[in-house]
Amino acid sequence: MSKISVSKAREKLSEVVEMSQSEPVVLEHYGRRAAVVVSPGHYDEMLEAFEESQDVAAFDAALEEEGANIPWDQVKIDLGWS
Numbered sequence: 001m002s003k004i005s006v007s008k009a010r011e012k013l014s015e016v017v018e019m020s021q022s023e024p025v026v027l028e029h030y031g032r033r034a035a036v037v038v039s040p041g042h043y044d045e046m047l048e049a050f051e052e053s054q055d056v057a058a059f060d061a062a063l064e065e066e067g068a069n070i071p072w073d074q075v076k077i078d079l080g081w082s
Contacts, residue, residue, distance in 0.1 A: 001023055002019055004016060004027060006027050006029045006034055006035075017037065020038055020039050020042075024036050024042070
């Protein structure tokens with residue numbers, strides 16, 4: 001992971017974008033992380049992983065809910081799938 005100050009990144013934006021194709025680039029402002037530049041492909045992978053983790057968490061929460069479960073065959077009928 002590369003680090004560069006925001007002011008230098010302004011001067012070398014095309015280089016920062018090029019660097020981000022192979023690794024994340026951390027933009028620092030007064031020595032603190034201000035932003036991270038990543039390639040579109042890496043961003044898509046991270047977003048997909050995040051969404052998957054949210055789905056798993058929602059599934060786990062649904063399993064913990066109290067009350068009667070609805071059988072899968074009934075769900076399919078209710079949705080008009082069978």
